[in-house]
Amino acid sequence: MPLTAVIEARGLSKVFHTTVRRPGFAGALRSLVSPERVAKVAVQDVDFRVGRGELLALLGPNGAGKSTTIKMLTGILTPTSGEAVVAGVVPHRDRERNAHNIGAVFGQRTQLWWDLPARESFSILRDIYGVPEDQYRARIDEFDGLLELSEFWDTRVRHLSLGQRVRCDLAASLLHDPPVVFLDEPTIGMDVVVKEQVRRFLRHQVEERDRTVLLTTHDMTEVARLAERVVLINHGRIVLDGPLQEIRRRFGGTWQVRATLADPADVEEIERIEQRGEPALLPGTTGIGVLRREGPRVVFGPVGDDAPTVHEALKAVIARFQVTDLALEENDLEDVMRAAYLSDVPAQGATEEFAVQAASQGG
Numbered sequence: 001m002p003l004t005a006v007i008e009a010r011g012l013s014k015v016f017h018t019t020v021r022r023p024g025f026a027g028a029l030r031s032l033v034s035p036e037r038v039a040k041v042a043v044q045d046v047d048f049r050v051g052r053g054e055l056l057a058l059l060g061p062n063g064a065g066k067s068t069t070i071k072m073l074t075g076i077l078t079p080t081s082g083e084a085v086v087a088g089v090v091p092h093r094d095r096e097r098n099a100h101n102i103g104a105v106f107g108q109r110t111q112l113w114w115d116l117p118a119r120e121s122f123s124i125l126r127d128i129y130g131v132p133e134d135q136y137r138a139r140i141d142e143f144d145g146l147l148e149l150s151e152f153w154d155t156r157v158r159h160l161s162l163g164q165r166v167r168c169d170l171a172a173s174l175l176h177d178p179p180v181v182f183l184d185e186p187t188i189g190m191d192v193v194v195k196e197q198v199r200r201f202l203r204h205q206v207e208e209r210d211r212t213v214l215l216t217t218h219d220m221t222e223v224a225r226l227a228e229r230v231v232l233i234n235h236g237r238i239v240l241d242g243p244l245q246e247i248r249r250r251f252g253g254t255w256q257v258r259a260t261l262a263d264p265a266d267v268e269e270i271e272r273i274e275q276r277g278e279p280a281l282l283p284g285t286t287g288i289g290v291l292r293r294e295g296p297r298v299v300f301g302p303v304g305d306d307a308p309t310v311h312e313a314l315k316a317v318i319a320r321f322q323v324t325d326l327a328l329e330e331n332d333l334e335d336v337m338r339a340a341y342l343s344d345v346p347a348q349g350a351t352e353e354f355a356v357q358a359a360s361q362g363g
């Protein structure tokens with residue numbers, strides 16, 4: 001991980017307090033006289049760091065706490081406890097300075113003026129952020145080149161299609177050249193061609209412009225294409241922070257490498273491994289097992305908690321055996337994520353206790 005963190009969350013928590021409405025007329029009256037307040041722990045004790053020029057995907061099921069985390073990092077929400085630091089600024093304490101350092105896009109909501117053509121919104125933002133004219137022109141040209149905006153940027157925003165509008169939103173969020181960008185579901189509702197265009201745009205922003213990007217998405221293809229590192233959040237808490245392959249390793253373990261071995265000596269070795277009985281582990285590996293064999297055709301699969309990914313297994317098999325034929329199969333990333341989302345049901349007690357503490361502190 002890069003040495004200096006541009007985005008840092010330390011023990012970040014958010015508890016929402018809402019009043020419950022009791023059913024019926026009598027209930028409504030009672031709610032009016034003595035409102036019942038409940039605490040909802042949306043984010044609990046979240047810690048992570050994102051380095052300069054890094055793109056991190058914050059993943060999790062609906063209601064996991066992703067948007068709430070981003071809202072705390074952009075200064076829209078004040079944390080109940082813990083601290084956020086973004087480019088050296090505590091966002092909710094210094095919203096204005098933070099606004100100069102960050103760009104933000106929130107899925108379906110636009111930051112453009114609904115009744116104006118996108119291009120006019122751009123010039124308003126230019127004035128708000130005090131972007132010098134020559135830089136403004138250069139950026140507009142750059143964004144137009146990457147996102148093809150000029151064919152529709154003179155149309156009123158309310159008449160733009162969703163994909164067109166979000167492309168304008170992306171450009172708008174970067175007009176003031178912020179080093180940090182938060183994107184909460186930036187490709188929601190986009191067609192596959194535009195999605196790919198936006199992914200290229202984001203890669204360009206990270207690789208060429210050295211921006212730090214934190215994004216959320218429910219599109220697993222996007223995650224696979226864009227993010228080297230992911231933070232998985234569920235029930236407001238971090239379940240995993242690491243490379244995408246780590247999620248596969250933990251939650252989507254099943255894969256198969258099918259190899260046809262060229263050398264009879266290798267086939268004999270596999271036979272000996274099989275004879276040793278379960279688990280028929282390939283010696284010297286952390287968990288590559290021999291699942292089946294038919295003559296020289298061998299099927300390898302993961303064994304145990306420490307099994308490698310399919311790619312590591314493939315490398316190991318090629319390094320070790322001479323093969324005439326090779327095929328691999330692994331679980332779809334969507335299946336892996338489903339398993340990851342369902343597997344984490346944290347101890348209710350801890351969350352309730354936290355809510356009670358937070359409520360008693362009035363936070």
Ligand SMILES: Nc1ncnc2c1ncn2[C@@H]1O[C@H](COP(=O)(O)OP(=O)(O)OP(=O)(O)O)[C@@H](O)[C@H]1O
Pocket residue numbers: 016017018040041042060061062063064065066067068069
């Ligand atoms: N202003 C609020 N008042 C009360 N509860 C809230 C508020 N905002 C969010 N929540 C609750 O906090 C939890 C986390 O919501 P959040 O919007 O962060 O989820 P998310 O991970 O972004 O989900 P999604 O993938 O659906 O966008 C949810 O249970 C939500 O209902």
Ligand SMILES: [Mg+2]
Pocket residue numbers: 066067068184
């Ligand atoms: Mg959300």
